[in-house]
Amino acid sequence: MPDQNPHFVHEIRVTWGDCDPAKIAYTARLPWFALDAINAWWEEHLGGDGWFQMELDRDVGTPFVHMSLDFMSPVTPRHRLKCQVDPVKLGETSIAFRVIARQNGIECFVGKFVCVFTVASEFRKRKAPVEIVEIVTPLLVDAESA
Numbered sequence: 001m002p003d004q005n006p007h008f009v010h011e012i013r014v015t016w017g018d019c020d021p022a023k024i025a026y027t028a029r030l031p032w033f034a035l036d037a038i039n040a041w042w043e044e045h046l047g048g049d050g051w052f053q054m055e056l057d058r059d060v061g062t063p064f065v066h067m068s069l070d071f072m073s074p075v076t077p078r079h080r081l082k083c084q085v086d087p088v089k090l091g092e093t094s095i096a097f098r099v100i101a102r103q104n105g106i107e108c109f110v111g112k113f114v115c116v117f118t119v120a121s122e123f124r125k126r127k128a129p130v131e132i133v134e135i136v137t138p139l140l141v142d143a144e145s146a
Contacts, residue, residue: 004049008044008140010037012081014103025075031067033075034099036112037083041097045135054120060129061120064081065094079103089145091118093125098143112143 013113018029025033043050054060082102089096096114100107119126129138 008041008085010040010083010085012036012083014075014077014079016077017062018075019077023076028102030071030075030109031111032070033081033083033101034069034109034113037085037099037101038097038113041085041087045139048130054118058129059120060126060132061118061123062095062115062125063118064113065116066096066114067084067111071109073103073106073108075101075103075108081108085136086141087136087139088112088141089114090128090133092127095132095136096126096143098141 014025014033016027017020018025020026020122039050042054046054049058051062054062080103084100084102086098086100087095088098094114094116096112099109099111099113101109101111117128117132118124
């Protein structure tokens with residue numbers, strides 16, 4: 001079982017190809033970075049199961065119903081992007097994550113991401129699976145905490 005520290009951090013190498021002529025990461029790459037970090041969170045806490053395996057092996061889908069980002073500082077290739085992923089809410093049929101992305105200790109963006117649980121093969125909403133509830137519940141953090 002992984003360390004029960006709720007502040008999981010996924011490190012991303014931002015490259016020249018991620019950037020625009022202004023020498024900062026393309027805006028569209030930032031949600032991608034956050035989603036990559038959330039997928040890594042699932043892999044870490046489900047013992048290797050990321051979204052792909054959740055869909056195929058567990059028949060559990062988690063399509064997004066909400067995404068929002070607030071920008072504080074540009075993302076560049078100069079430093080690794082460290083994305084802190086925290087589950088902040090677990091509803092009966094949904095889960096919300098907060099992602100705080102930092103480079104060199106500076107907050108670059110904060111995002112909120114909400115998924116609904118589905119029976120993947122039927123694309124039908126369902127309650128959160130018991131094994132996921134058991135994993136997520138002790139890891140929930142206050143959305144206002146860093």
